[in-house]
Amino acid sequence: MSVSTATQPFPSFQQPSADIMLTREDMNFIAKLVYDQAGIVIREHKEAMTRGRLARRVKVLGLNSVSEYCAFLKTPQAASEMTELINAVTTNHTAFFRERHHFDHLAREVMPRLIQERSGRRGRIRIWSSACSSGEEPYSIAATCRDVLGPRSDLDFRILATDIDTDILIKAEAGIYPAEQFERLPADVRGMFKFEAGASRSEVRIAEEQRRMIAFKRLNLIERWPMSGPFDIIFCRNVFIYFDTQTKASILDRFVDLLSPGGFLYLGHSESLPSPHKNLRLIGRTIYERTA
Ligand SMILES: C[S@@+](CC[C@H](N)C(=O)[O-])C[C@H]1O[C@@H](n2cnc3c(N)ncnc32)[C@H](O)[C@@H]1O
Incomplete structure (x- = not known):
């Protein structure tokens, strides 16, 4: 099958596709995992934020998409990834003498x-x-x-x-x-x-x-x-x-x-x-x- 280079000008350059929305199934999977591990509730409207944060892990692990990352998290090899997942999804905003x-x-x-x-x-x-x-x-x-x-x-x-x-x-x-x-x-x-x-x-x-x-x-x-x-x-x-x-x-x-x-x-x-x-x-x- 030939792919037109007019629509894909850089076919050999693969970027992690973090811009593709998480499927509802992947989003539910991540939300449950994060809740079970850290008690943090990720609501559905936080999909874009969650996707953005997971994109860092996609890149570090050399994967192609957040959906590949979700598939990886379901494998036994992913046990040591849980700490990184939690680090990625936490919000750390703070300040000296806040409040x-x-x-x-x-x-x-x-x-x-x-x-x-x-x-x-x-x-x-x-x-x-x-x-x-x-x-x-x-x-x-x-x-x-x-x-x-x-x-x-x-x-x-x-x-x-x-x-x-x-x-x-x-x-x-x-x-x-x-x-x-x-x-x-x-x-x-x-x-x-x-x-x-x-x-x-x-x-x-x-x-x-x-x-x-x-x-x-x-x-x-x-x-x-x-x-x-x-x-x-x-x-x-x-x-x-x-x-x-x-x-x-x-x-x-x-x-x-x-x-x-x-x-x-x-x-x-x-x-x-x-x-x-x-x-x-x-x-x-x-x-x-x-x-x-
Ligand atoms: C928004 S910061 C608040 C920092 C500081 N207490 C303040 O008010 O400026 C929230 C912190 O809670 C931490 N956190 C989230 N879930 C946690 C959990 N289950 N156990 C301990 N810390 C958690 C995050 O890693 C993050 O650093």
Whole structure:
């Protein structure tokens, strides 16, 4: 069969055909896989976005189409591809001091109380940033708390920062960011960050003294958690929007189990409890206190 070169000017050049819509069957398959693996709900109208994100994997694996990628995911050889699939579909948008009111609450209400309660006895303070993305959230927590703590060293203070996305965690742990991310911040919070000397003009690295306040780990919120707590504060911001009611309710119960009485839970700006929780009391804008 001869193919007219008038309609196919570059017949030997094969591009991954990510521009071809995912079939309903492939879309359902991906949506179920991502839901089972990460609890993330991909709705049908997100077809173009999903296709675009999977196109990266199509290219890396040398496949020709997203539909070939779906076929590959059904083979036993694809077991190790699950991490990459989840990395590809997660949305990592974040910012330093995003939703500033949480950090103001942390600095003005929570930290002074914890310091008063725990100091002198080498008391421990534990904070968990449970969907930390590229690190802007836990570094903002570290900078805020260091500012309140000052040079004191009589407290055992740690931040645990976790995310499901292994690629983004590498970035978070490195602590290297475009300098302009800090230039955009209000001067009072910008001044709370310490930077390593000798970085380039366009990039800066968070200083070791702030980086070592945080332990970064991979953790899937819908799987078993290895920590026993208790935590004084849990940040779970802008990830519930990807989960359904049942997943949110189950994670919330487990947060409550890990929070110390009087501890705080911060949710994202458009998030709320799926239903009232007997042990969580709303005390501010998306701020909940764990009742005794
Ligand atoms: C939009 S970012 C939010 C980052 C930060 N908390 C903030 O509010 O700026 C959502 C993060 O949730 C993570 N994520 C999605 N599903 C997850 C899961 N099942 N377990 C843990 N993290 C998850 C994503 O990888 C992503 O980095």
